[in-house]
Every structure is written in C-alpha cells, then in structure tokens.
Amino acid sequence: MxxxxxxxxxxxxxxxxxxxxxxxxxxxxxxxxxxxxxxxxxxxxxxxxxxxxxxxxxxxxxxxxxxxxxxxxxxxxxxxxxxxxxxxxxxxxxxxxxxxxxxxxxxxxxxxxxxxxxxxxxxxxxxxxxxxxxxxxxxxxxxxxxxxxxxxxxxAAPIFSLDIMHHFRDKLGELMVVSPDVGGVARAREIAQRIKAPLAIVDKRREKPGEIAEMTVIGDVSGKTCIIVDDICDTAGTLCKAAQTLVDNGATEVHAYITHGVLSGPAIDRVESSVMKSLVITDSIEPSDLVRSARNIRIVPTxxxxxxxxxxxxxxxxxxxxxxxxxxxxxxxxxxxxx
Structure with missing residues (x-):
C-alpha cells in the first residue's frame, strides 16, 4: 500500500x-x-x-x-x-x-x-x-x-551496460569482457550477456599474500577491445597488472568498469601510467579532486x-x-x- x-x-x-x-x-x-x-x-x-x-x-x-x-x-x-x-x-x-x-x-x-x-x-x-x-x-x-x-x-551492471553500448557502439563486435579473477566471473558474465560479448578470465596465482607471481589469460583476447569488470578498485595493482597481461596477450585496447573507486595509496598514479585507455567508476564513493582530474578516469552517476x-x-x-x-x-x- x-x-x-x-x-x-x-x-x-x-x-x-x-x-x-x-x-x-x-x-x-x-x-x-x-x-x-x-x-x-x-x-x-x-x-x-x-x-x-x-x-x-x-x-x-x-x-x-x-x-x-x-x-x-x-x-x-x-x-x-x-x-x-x-x-x-x-x-x-x-x-x-x-x-x-x-x-x-x-x-x-x-x-x-x-x-x-x-x-x-x-x-x-x-x-x-x-x-x-x-x-x-x-x-x-x-x-x-x-x-x-x-x-x-x-x-551497476545495467548502468555499465548502457555506458558500454553508448561509448563502444561502433565496435560492439570487437568487445571481450574480462573478469580479473575467478571469483568475479559471475559479475563479468552478467555484463557480457547484456552486451552480447564473449568472456575471458585472468587467473592470478600468488606465492605469498600481497604479491602476484603469475597471471594467465583464459580465453583468446587477441585483436579484442577488452573490458575488465570488477566491484572494487583499491590500490589498482592487480587491475593494472591484469591490463598489461591482456595487452601482452594481443588485446588492442583495455578499459575497466569498476563499481566502487576506493583508489587508495598509489592507485591514481598507477591507473594514469597503465596501459588502460579508461577506468570507469561510479560515484558511490565521493571522488577526490585527483580522481576527477585523472586523464583516464571517468565517473558515471548513480x-x-x-x-x-x-x-x-x-x-x-x-x-x-x-x-x-x-x-x-x-x-x-x-x-x-x-x-
């Protein structure tokens, strides 16, 4: 009622x-x-x-x-x-x-x-x-x-899907959605299904906590515009390394869509100096002036x-x-x- x-x-x-x-x-x-x-x-x-x-x-x-x-x-x-x-x-x-x-x-x-x-x-x-x-x-x-x-x-998947279909409307057939780890596959698959794109996974292995020893791409990303999907970007170390791994495996471009831009410590510098063309976040956390002025970070409204x-x-x-x-x-x- x-x-x-x-x-x-x-x-x-x-x-x-x-x-x-x-x-x-x-x-x-x-x-x-x-x-x-x-x-x-x-x-x-x-x-x-x-x-x-x-x-x-x-x-x-x-x-x-x-x-x-x-x-x-x-x-x-x-x-x-x-x-x-x-x-x-x-x-x-x-x-x-x-x-x-x-x-x-x-x-x-x-x-x-x-x-x-x-x-x-x-x-x-x-x-x-x-x-x-x-x-x-x-x-x-x-x-x-x-x-x-x-x-x-x-x-955020529906908003991100709208944003992707708007900004990549001329090359939707070239997109590949990527999960940066096995645990985030369901989240990435949600967007992949919405935009009708294939899915790849970056499998990371750690020798000890906080240090990533190896990253392996599961799926063929060569010639693809890759879109990494995750819920939180904190220090951006894993994200930037995943982007580099995708480029090393033949991806033509790498973009990332992350719901919550925590972006602590060296995160902004890492993102700006990375191979990522863009990092798209929501305003669930109030963006700092540094985030707003970063050359390759874009904010979508919630x-x-x-x-x-x-x-x-x-x-x-x-x-x-x-x-x-x-x-x-x-x-x-x-x-x-x-x-």
Missing part, C-alpha cells in the same frame, strides 16, 4: 554531492522539492560525533544517505548516530542508503582467529534501529543474509538509479525492476544513446 507521507532524506558527510544529486532527481520525479532535511552532523574536539536534527521527523519515512567509505569508522559511526537520533525522534521507518558498504570484504573467516566484520556491521545497523538497507554491488552477495531486515542490493529505488521503496513497488535495461534506460535518458 503506498505511503501517505513523503519520503524524507538526511545526508551524512561521506558523500554529500551524491545525496544532493539524489534529492534533485527525486524532485524531478515527484514534481516537488525533495531536499535533505536540515540537520547538523559534526565532531567535538575529541572527535566524538554529534547529530542534531532540526526538523520534525515523527512518523516519517526516512532515508539516510551515507557511504561507509574512507574514513570507514567515522562514516559508519555517523550512520549509526544519525539512525539513533531519528529513532529517538519517532521516525516511522529508517532506511540506510549505503552506496558503498564498507567492511564487505571481511565477509568470512579466511584464517583462524579472525572476525567476520561484515556481520558485525550488520548487527550494529540493526541494533541502532535501521529497518531496511539499500546498497550497491555488495562485495559478497551473502552479506544480505547477515541482516534480519530487508536488504535491497542494486547492481543518483538516477538510487532516486528511483528510494521512490519504489517508499511507494511499495518493485526495486528489482531496476535490474533491467528496459526500466533503467528511460531513467538515464539523455545521458546514453545506444542506437
């Missing part, structure tokens, strides 16, 4: 440009102004986080927009404290919109005596009072099962998809409909032309 109140947004400090872009898109859809509510999220001198909400939220359907990216701990605590402030102010439902879900890489015990931090984060969010989570390309799909509340996991997903949740309609190009295409109309 559709909600009677309007959806209300509140933005943390992790990615304010995305929060305002989402509010602008929602305003266009609703035909009325949908602005993040007035609140202050600040720190005391000892770095304790303080939140004060300036507007009445009693009985409201609230959406907190906050990625838990670097600094992950600060942004996570902001999200928890904002949630507590809304809960104690009698908000009816609280949805955490987390474009980048931090700690997702710690989704299992890889060794003895290690934590499953993603599960701990899920417990913290639930105990704080979050009623629903909306996120994008979780590193591991099973993290949805760590929650006892609904989790809507959106996918605000249209998140805005529509929020409206669908608020209105009680399907979120999974956004997984299809037929639904997502009109939302991105004007940005991409695939014919």
């Amino acid at each position: 559709p909600a009677m109140t309007e959806p209300k947004l509140i933005a943390g400090n992790a990615n304010r440009p995305l929060a305002h872009a989402i509010s602008r898109r929602m305003s266009m859809h609703r035909g009325m102004n949908v602005e993040p509510i007035k609140a202050r999220v600040e720190r005391f001198n000892d770095q304790e986080i303080f939140v004060e909400v300036y507007e009445n939220v009693r009985g409201e359907d609230m959406y907190i927009i906050q990625s838990t990216s670097n600094p992950a701990n600060d942004n996570l605590m902001e999200l928890l404290i904002i949630t507590d402030a809304l809960k104690r102010s009698s908000a009816d439902r609280i949805t955490a919109v987390i474009p980048y879900f931090g700690y997702a890489r710690q989704d299992r015990r890889a060794k003895a005596r290690t934590p499953i931090s993603a599960k701990l984060v899920a417990n913290l969010l639930t105990e704080a009072g979050v009623d629903r989570v909306l996120t994008l390309d979780l590193h591991a799909a099973q993290i949805q099962g760590f929650f006892d509340i609904p989790v809507d996991n959106l996918y 605000a249209p998809m998140f805005a529509q997903a929020i409206l669908n949740i608020w209105n009680g309609t399907s979120v999974s409909s956004l997984f299809e190009l037929e639904t997502l295409g009109p939302i991105y109309e004007g940005l991409y032309h695939t014919e």
Whole structure:
C-alpha cells in the first residue's frame, strides 16, 4: 500500500554531492522539492560525533544517505548516530542508503582467529534501529543474509551496460569482457550477456599474500577491445597488472568498469601510467579532486538509479525492476544513446 507521507532524506558527510544529486532527481520525479532535511552532523574536539536534527521527523519515512567509505569508522559511526537520533525522534521507518558498504570484504573467516566484520556491521545497523538497507554491488552477495531486515542490493551492471553500448557502439563486435579473477566471473558474465560479448578470465596465482607471481589469460583476447569488470578498485595493482597481461596477450585496447573507486595509496598514479585507455567508476564513493582530474578516469552517476529505488521503496513497488535495461534506460535518458 503506498505511503501517505513523503519520503524524507538526511545526508551524512561521506558523500554529500551524491545525496544532493539524489534529492534533485527525486524532485524531478515527484514534481516537488525533495531536499535533505536540515540537520547538523559534526565532531567535538575529541572527535566524538554529534547529530542534531532540526526538523520534525515523527512518523516519517526516512532515508539516510551515507557511504561507509574512507574514513570507514567515522562514516559508519555517523550512520549509526544519525539512525539513533531519528529513532529517538519517532521516525516511522529508517532506511540506510549505503552506496558503498564498507567492511564487505571481511565477509568470512579466511584464517583462524579472525572476525567476520561484515556481520558485525550488520548487527550494529540493526541494533541502532535501521529497518531496511539499500546498497550497491555488495562485495559478497551473502552479506544480505547477515541482516534480519530487508536488504535491497542494486547492481551497476545495467548502468555499465548502457555506458558500454553508448561509448563502444561502433565496435560492439570487437568487445571481450574480462573478469580479473575467478571469483568475479559471475559479475563479468552478467555484463557480457547484456552486451552480447564473449568472456575471458585472468587467473592470478600468488606465492605469498600481497604479491602476484603469475597471471594467465583464459580465453583468446587477441585483436579484442577488452573490458575488465570488477566491484572494487583499491590500490589498482592487480587491475593494472591484469591490463598489461591482456595487452601482452594481443588485446588492442583495455578499459575497466569498476563499481566502487576506493583508489587508495598509489592507485591514481598507477591507473594514469597503465596501459588502460579508461577506468570507469561510479560515484558511490565521493571522488577526490585527483580522481576527477585523472586523464583516464571517468565517473558515471548513480543518483538516477538510487532516486528511483528510494521512490519504489517508499511507494511499495518493485526495486528489482531496476535490474533491467528496459526500466533503467528511460531513467538515464539523455545521458546514453545506444542506437
């Protein structure tokens, strides 16, 4: 049954440009102004986080927009404290919109005596009072099962497919989608099927943690324009080495589509000096000035998809409909032309 109140947004400090872009898109859809509510999220001198909400939220359907990216701990605590402030102010439902879900890489015990931090984060969010989570390309799909509340996991694959069909429309027959490791095959296959391209895999072998001894390409990439697909680019070491391996195996060009541009440490320098023609990321993490000015890094917006997903949740309609190009295409109309 559709909600009677309007959806209300509140933005943390992790990615304010995305929060305002989402509010602008929602305003266009609703035909009325949908602005993040007035609140202050600040720190005391000892770095304790303080939140004060300036507007009445009693009985409201609230959406907190906050990625838990670097600094992950600060942004996570902001999200928890904002949630507590809304809960104690009698908000009816609280949805955490987390474009980048931090700690997702710690989704299992890889060794003895290690934590499953993603599960701990899920417990913290639930105990704080979050009623629903909306996120994008979780590193591991099973993290949805760590929650006892609904989790809507959106996918960048439809957006990337639209972008690929627009930018490579003159050579779609030359494309080869590549997974940079065996674990990411399902993600790469999704895009390969959407753009009707073949699939290759880069198999990496490590002699010790953090050091890649050998990379082997499974599939014939000679004469192909290769598109590497993955969910996270952190230091970009593996990505750049995979791109070089593809070129060494005969690829004519290499591009990469990565959902979450963490891009820490030497990542930007590595990408700019690599053989990759372009690295395409989303704005799930607020891009730094260095990222925006990098010669071969391009950013695609997620605000249209998140805005529509929020409206669908608020209105009680399907979120999974956004997984299809037929639904997502009109939302991105004007940005991409695939014919």
